[in-house]
Amino acid sequence: MTWRMGRVSSVVTVTPAPSLDYTLTPLSGDQYTSCLCGSERKTLSWTMAPSALGVVNVSVSAEAVTSQISCDNEVVSVPERGRIDVVTRPLIVKAEGTEVTNTYNWLLCPKGQALTEEVDIELPENIAGSARASVSVLGDILGRALENLDGLLQMPYGCGEQNMALLAPDIYILEYLRDTQQLTPAIRNKATNFLTSGYQRQLNYKDNDGAYSTFGAGPGNTWLTAFVLRSFAKAQTFIYIDPANIEASVTWLKRVSDEVTLSAYITAAFLEMNMYIDDPAVHGPVKASLSCLKESISDLSNTYATALLAYVFTLAGDMETRAHLLGHLDAVALREGGFLHWSQTATETSASLSVETSSYVLLAKLSASPTAEDLGYASRIVRWLTSQQNYYGGFSSTQDTVVALQALALYSTLVFSPEGSSTVTVRSPRGQLVFRVNRNNKLLYQEKQLQDVTGKYSLEVKGTACAAIQISLVYNIPTPAADTTLSVLVEPEADCTSKIPKLSLELTSLYSGKESSTNMVILDIKMLSGFVPDPESLNMLKGALLVDRVEQKEDHVLVYIRELQKDRRINHSLTLVQEYQVQNLKPAVVKIYDYYQPSDQSDTAYIDPCVTA
Structure with missing residues (x-):
């Protein structure tokens, strides 16, 4: 505290406000009532023991009081x-261990009769009071994504593809709102501001020849360039896009030849832009690509490629090939209740790939004057897709989020009806919550906290409007010893006698899967409480082996590793410096995961060895 009263002295008493969220214990050496002369500064400390998780507001008051004592012989x-x-200052209190988020999603369209669902929510043991739950309701399946345009994924956004993962869904949602006459000036301004800033950021990843690369340096990335091209072409409706940027990317892509799925993706980009018809220079390459792709359909063992090809030939107007591909896809579809989806193989566990594959089937079904039967078929895919959404309205990774929201936007446009209303009732062991959905609040994000985290919940929707319902459950568990193809070994080292407490982390990353190498890998290093990364060490890490980028985000350091070779250990190091001391220090977690398959991940906990010594 600093006393600014010229040369006047006062006796000041400093008192923390009482709170149920924490306990502040005075330190024996501090005087909490003392003299303070003009412009003098004193520092007082307490030991804080939080008793609640989340954002805790800590308030302390300083009061000048009457006193009989003198300060430096002055009255x-x-x-x-x-x-x-x-x-008052906010303090974030986090639970130890690894955070787990489970979402339960329903899309219920009652059509006049009541629809009900039940779910029994249970928690694992050893979660140490960290569990919290909420229920949210929307009248539109894209409303959740609209609410979180700037953060559909809980992932880093430090490269060209990740920037596009922010930009592209924005376009699809804007198109949907425009086509259904729900686009208000406020939403348009918010979304176009995102688009404009995203467009400007993306130009940082553009090469002189029109291609785009992951980090703005190195060879052009074919998939990313096609992704940017198809997105910029659509964005022109809402913001200014320099035509020269589009033309340069088209010219670069025309020179590229690649394997089937990548060729199909590029062809889809041209077809979505209607360049097959409008641009004679593109007509030839697209026609040649379609001919080549048609030859590949003798082997339909790759379900993802088949779904993408079905969409491509739908856009090309080749109904015979489309029917053949969709017929095969229907035969290998996974059916459960009223849900319909696809996976690469019967044992495939990648939710991301399943979402992307199912989204391409949905796009193929809906992109050629769909019948009522097609819409009914599509609704079963939509029910499954919406059941996979995360808390923010996205999915697992960048690619599945972009394709799924494109498909959901198309479906929502085709089935949109401004009429109807519904009442949603959520019953729990200790009461009920009621939400109302109507034409005036279809896009309104309604969320309430649940008092009972566990137990049996029943949902009831009455009325004539669809309701998208999500129960979100968040809790922390002890860091699991996951058996995955990716792993990270963390070895903390420290000199416990040093006057400047430092901690060196030696990190060893390993891939042991069946492929020869991985995709891009993210190493997410969470700081111990009271520690920050050493700036010099952080700079050295940026130039380390296979490291393309390093970001610092709140109390995390994110390391982008280009790839890991099978069974080859890669070592990195990072030094942490202690800013302030924390009693009863808890372990922090280092996470390693495949950026494109986030389910392939592993967590490792570490602690300051001086704490355990």
């Missing part, structure tokens, strides 16, 4: 104004 004074000052 103390109490000012008439400014006698009390109160400072």
